[in-house]
Amino acid sequence: MxxxxxxxxxxxxxxxxxxxxxxxxxGQPPPRDVWNPLDQFIYSLLSSRTKTEQSHQVMRDLRARFGTWENLRDAAVAEIEQTLQIITFPEVKALWLKKDLMEITARCGELSLEFLAKYRTNKIRSWLEQFEGVGAKTSAAVVNFSTLRRRAxxxxxxxxxxxxxxxxxxxxxxxxxxxxxxxxxxxxxxxxxxxxxxxxxxxxxxxxxxxxxxxxxxxxxxxxxxxxxxxxxxxxxxxxx
Ligand code: SF4
Structure with missing residues (x-):
């Protein structure tokens, strides 16, 4: 329930x-560019206390530097931190990001959150909130803003x-x-x-x-x-x- x-x-x-x-x-908010759950997870993890434009820019910077989220996961924390310099708390968020991407891969066998679509909203949110740096705000963003499109x-x-x-x-x-x-x-x-x-x-x-x-x-x-x-x-x- x-x-x-x-x-x-x-x-x-x-x-x-x-x-x-x-x-x-x-006026009516512009339609959201709806991302897959993993992209939204990464964005929301990085975006706390950061302006929206900088959060979007850092996503572009990460894609440009690492190409794939697997390459980002496997990169050195120092290199990730260097790419996060325009957002708040880059040293903490770099650690969270690498640890969470490694943990998702270890638990799921691949770096993807598409499997979440088959679970109930509460279960998805509890699962997400086990990861470093993920609280109610981030789990709500992932389930509501991403292609999961759940009520939150x-x-x-x-x-x-x-x-x-x-x-x-x-x-x-x-x-x-x-x-x-x-x-x-x-x-x-x-x-x-x-x-x-x-x-x-x-x-x-x-x-x-x-x-x-x-x-x-x-x-x-x-x-x-x-x-x-x-x-x-x-x-x-x-x-x-
Ligand atoms: S506190 Fe905020 S919501 Fe309330 S009247 Fe002032 S600007 Fe408006």
């Missing part, structure tokens, strides 16, 4: 309204911050926040709708509800946001416009 259906409750109308307003404000919500740092400020979920880690949000999300939102919703929340976190300086006065969600109301009342002239 999927976690979001353990205790079914009616969807939270605030989430539907937030999605509607963000869609009106930012990728709760990255933007998603955490925006939903906490909106009062949708109390402060918690990505796994707990995802579980709480999935119980509030309409059951008929399929994998692509969940991906689009994530993209809208992320864009809002990048453009208006930023970490250092939320632009509450320009936010289409201000009237339904406890943090925005608090900020604009407490700092009528200071809060970013």
């Amino acid at each position: 999927e976690p979001e259906t353990l205790f079914p409750v009616p969807p939270d109308p605030r989430i539907i309204e937030i999605d509607r307003r963000l869609l009106a404000h930012y 919500l990728c709760v990255d740092s933007h998603h955490l911050r925006v939903t906490q400020r909106l009062g949708l979920t109390p402060r918690a880690d990505a796994a707990i926040t995802e579980e709480r949000l999935m119980r509030k999300i309409p059951a008929d939102w399929d994998a692509i709708k969940l991906d689009d919703h994530h993209s809208l929340i992320k864009k809002h976190g990048q453009e208006l509800c930023t970490f250092a300086e939320p632009h509450c006065r320009r936010c289409p969600l201000l009237d339904m946001c406890p943090e925005g109301q608090k900020q604009t009342k407490a700092n009528p002239s200071d809060i970013a416009s």
Whole structure:
């Protein structure tokens, strides 16, 4: 049984309204270039705390330097680390990447995650989360964004911050926040709708509800946001416009 259906409750109308307003404000997110699960695994492992453009660039750099993921797996950690210099924590991510690719090969007999398609979503995510550097955010990205296209919500740092400020979920880690949000999300939102919703929340976190300086006065969600109301009342002239 999927976690979001353990205790079914009616969807939270605030989430539907937030999605509607963000869609009106930012427009329909562009269709995702859907990758195979292994490509998505590598991308998501490397992309934490890194800008999207740099994450895509490092994927291009890895392909250009190593040609195949098998060559990447077999390369020296120092050479991998050198190729990851444009992203955050290259020394840690190089170790994770090599170790995980070796472990996938050892467990599966080949460097591929295509076999995951025959398993239930919860089982896939538990399996993925055994690997170094893989938590709920990465496992959600692999099952939701890749050709697996399962129902999951990728709760990255933007998603955490925006939903906490909106009062949708109390402060918690990505796994707990995802579980709480999935119980509030309409059951008929399929994998692509969940991906689009994530993209809208992320864009809002990048453009208006930023970490250092939320632009509450320009936010289409201000009237339904406890943090925005608090900020604009407490700092009528200071809060970013
Ligand atoms: S009102 Fe401010 S804190 Fe609330 S979602 Fe908008 S930008 Fe973020």
